[in-house]
Amino acid sequence: MKYSNPLIPEGINTSKQHPLKEFFILTAGVLGLIVTAVLLLGFFADKLAHHIPFEVEQKIASEALLQTSNPSPMQNYLESLTRQIAAVQQLPDKMPITVHYIDSETINAFATLGGHVYMFRGLLEKLPNENALTMVLAHEIAHIKHRHPIRSLGRGIVIGLALSMVSGSIGDMMSNQIISNTETITSLSYSREQERVSDKTALDTLMALYGNVLGAEQLFKVLQESEGTMELPEFLSTHPLSDQRINAIHKFARESFSTDAEQQAKPLPSDFSTWLRITE
Amino acid sequence: MLVTNIEILPDKRIVEHLGLVQGSSVRAKHVGRDIMAGLKNIFGGELKGYTELLQESRAEAMERMIEQAEAVGANAVLNVRFSTSSVAAGAAELFAYGTAVVLE
Amino acid sequence: MIDLIILLMLLAIGYGFGSYAESRHYKSIITRENDLRHIPAITSRFPPQNNSSDATLVSGSVVISVDYFKRFIATLRNLVGGRVTAYESLLDRARREAILRMKNEAAQLNSDIIFNVKLETSSIHKGKGNRIGSVEVIAYGTALKTSK
Numbered sequence: 001m002k003y004s005n006p007l008i009p010e011g012i013n014t015s016k017q018h019p020l021k022e023f024f025i026l027t028a029g030v031l032g033l034i035v036t037a038v039l040l041l042g043f044f045a046d047k048l049a050h051h052i053p054f055e056v057e058q059k060i061a062s063e064a065l066l067q068t069s070n071p072s073p074m075q076n077y078l079e080s081l082t083r084q085i086a087a088v089q090q091l092p093d094k095m096p097i098t099v100h101y102i103d104s105e106t107i108n109a110f111a112t113l114g115g116h117v118y119m120f121r122g123l124l125e126k127l128p129n130e131n132a133l134t135m136v137l138a139h140e141i142a143h144i145k146h147r148h149p150i151r152s153l154g155r156g157i158v159i160g161l162a163l164s165m166v167s168g169s170i171g172d173m174m175s176n177q178i179i180s181n182t183e184t185i186t187s188l189s190y191s192r193e194q195e196r197v198s199d200k201t202a203l204d205t206l207m208a209l210y211g212n213v214l215g216a217e218q219l220f221k222v223l224q225e226s227e228g229t230m231e232l233p234e235f236l237s238t239h240p241l242s243d244q245r246i247n248a249i250h251k252f253a254r255e256s257f258s259t260d261a262e263q264q265a266k267p268l269p270s271d272f273s274t275w276l277r278i279t280e
Numbered sequence: 281m282l283v284t285n286i287e288i289l290p291d292k293r294i295v296e297h298l299g300l301v302q303g304s305s306v307r308a309k310h311v312g313r314d315i316m317a318g319l320k321n322i323f324g325g326e327l328k329g330y331t332e333l334l335q336e337s338r339a340e341a342m343e344r345m346i347e348q349a350e351a352v353g354a355n356a357v358l359n360v361r362f363s364t365s366s367v368a369a370g371a372a373e374l375f376a377y378g379t380a381v382v383l384e
Numbered sequence: 385m386i387d388l389i390i391l392l393m394l395l396a397i398g399y400g401f402g403s404y405a406e407s408r409h410y411k412s413i414i415t416r417e418n419d420l421r422h423i424p425a426i427t428s429r430f431p432p433q434n435n436s437s438d439a440t441l442v443s444g445s446v447v448i449s450v451d452y453f454k455r456f457i458a459t460l461r462n463l464v465g466g467r468v469t470a471y472e473s474l475l476d477r478a479r480r481e482a483i484l485r486m487k488n489e490a491a492q493l494n495s496d497i498i499f500n501v502k503l504e505t506s507s508i509h510k511g512k513g514n515r516i517g518s519v520e521v522i523a524y525g526t527a528l529k530t531s532k
């Protein structure tokens with residue numbers, strides 16, 4: 001009986017593929033899969049959420065309401081503007097808008113479920129004329145008209161569920177991080193599209209109410225100033241770049257006006273600055 | 281190529297022992313199988329996805345072991361043993377090893 | 385943005401040092417296998433009865449750690465399935481190293497052959513479940529002296 005120990009050739013138990021090449025193929029494949037999944041799921045969730053009736057939205061909203069506001073001259077003024085805007089945008093009767101004025105220095109305004117719009121003093125005190133104020137209000141009401149809040153919510157829930165199923169099975173902190181970052185960046189493009197659509201509807205509203213879109217551009221210049229120099233690149237942001245929005249306004253203005261006739265903006269009511277601060 | 285886990289073959293004679301040959305394969309499951317496994321955790325039953333995965337893995341490990349045996353000029357592998365271990369999150373290593381011999 | 389940069393740096397370090405260590409290890413393994421080629425290791429259990437003596441249990445073990453690059457690839461593979469080639473080379477190295485250390489011990493006893501070789505692999509991790517930190521391989525067998 002002979003015992004020997006011949007040389008066994010290399011490479012039978014290992015693969016010849018270069019690790020870096022495998023790394024790039026895998027990363028590209030996985031990112032592509034995640035992006036496709038998010039886009040598909042988002043698309044379907046969007047379409048389905050559109051069919052949720054507005055009454056359901058109102059019920060959800062009433063359970064999670066932020067501070068309601070008390071009657072005040074500012075509140076009345078905003079409500080009268082809201083009525084005009086709702087009429088122009090032809091909102092259905094079943095979609096009432098409730099506007100809330102919050103006396104806080106936050107520079108913001110937003111629309112949420114159930115037809116609630118919140119306007120903050122910080123933004124309002126920077127507005128130069130009524131056209132700009134109407135632009136803000138019309139933009140937020142446009143979000144409600146196009147049912148953006150409930151669509152965003154639906155999308156968020158569906159995508160969140162799907163990705164948590166995937167992450168739960170992996171359980172590794174780092175890959176969860178990668179998956180959620182990819183998902184966020186893909187979803188932001190939806191959000192930017194919604195902002196563009198609302199901008200367009202708001203511009204239409206301004207044209208109908210005032211015959212010009214002066215206030216819109218001034219609004220964005222104000223916003224640009226308060227943003228400062230640190231602006232996120234567009235693909236990381238929920239809104240299109242302010243420059244882009246201003247360009248869209250110019251384009252709209254060029255297409256809507258055939259003459260260069262002198263245009264004037266409607267000034268704010270004279271007591272506006274006193275209405276800003278609500279005294280109890 | 282004869283592959284067996286007994287050591288002394290009743291009707292053949294071993295001419296030469298050619299040493300240890302091994303074959304191994306590391307495979308990972310994918311999320312599809314994982315989600316099914318998660319559901320089965322609720323309903324119970326055989327995890328066919330995983331069973332298939334490990335069977336393929338074992339077949340590949342055996343193939344590699346036979347490849348090594350052929351490379352050293354053997355015509356049989358005796359005393360084969362298997363071993364399974366988990367070496368990474370969600371991946372299992374299937375390992376087969378035995379003695380390569382020349383039979384007559 | 386910052387975590388992406390940190391991730392890429394860790395991957396680069398893992399890949400660089402990992403592949404350097406791997407190629408050095410393989411060179412060393414091939415040299416030592418050639419040096420110890422006179423000691424066969426076989427899995428059979430029945431040594432020839434009349435001309436072997438001095439049976440001693442010999443063993444060799446090694447623990448090799450996984451670098452960041454390999455772990456990252458394994459995580460991605462978890463999503464799509466398939467062969468984890470990064471781990472294949474890791475385990476191949478660990479096994480051959482363990483067998484070499486066993487043969488070394490046999491060589492120091494002046495043995496000629498090792499019978500009934502068995503190999504065991506296990507993973508060592510921090511205990512949070514999914515985080516495999518390193519791989520351990522043990523090889524053991526009985527070393528014999530054969531009189532020619």
